Amino acid sequence: MADRPQSGELFGVPYNFERPSIRRLLSSYWQPGDSMLVEKPFGIGYTLNLANWRSWIVLAVAGAMLWLEQSSGGASAEDRDDDDGEPVEVVVD
Numbered sequence: 001m002a003d004r005p006q007s008g009e010l011f012g013v014p015y016n017f018e019r020p021s022i023r024r025l026l027s028s029y030w031q032p033g034d035s036m037l038v039e040k041p042f043g044i045g046y047t048l049n050l051a052n053w054r055s056w057i058v059l060a061v062a063g064a065m066l067w068l069e070q071s072s073g074g075a076s077a078e079d080r081d082d083d084d085g086e087p088v089e090v091v092v093d
Helices: 022-029 053-071
Strands: 007-010 013-016 037-039 046-048
Touching: 022 037, 022 046, 046 053
Parallel strands: none
Antiparallel strands: 007 013, 037 046
């Protein structure tokens, strides 16, 4: 296994399994000149570039969605329906 590459690209998706250092972790999440998505410092795929303002919007939307889900009590659509316990007729053509 020592002769296999630790980082590269497979089908257009980057991967990196080299041991991460603190400097590499911090520099990969903060790249002011790059786009919203940057290669992950460890693992497979991409991550958010926190130096890009669009990434903060994505985080804010995800946080708001999580907050709304938590504040609704976690009731799913099936739990909120008025179920009388009566059978339902389903017609399939």
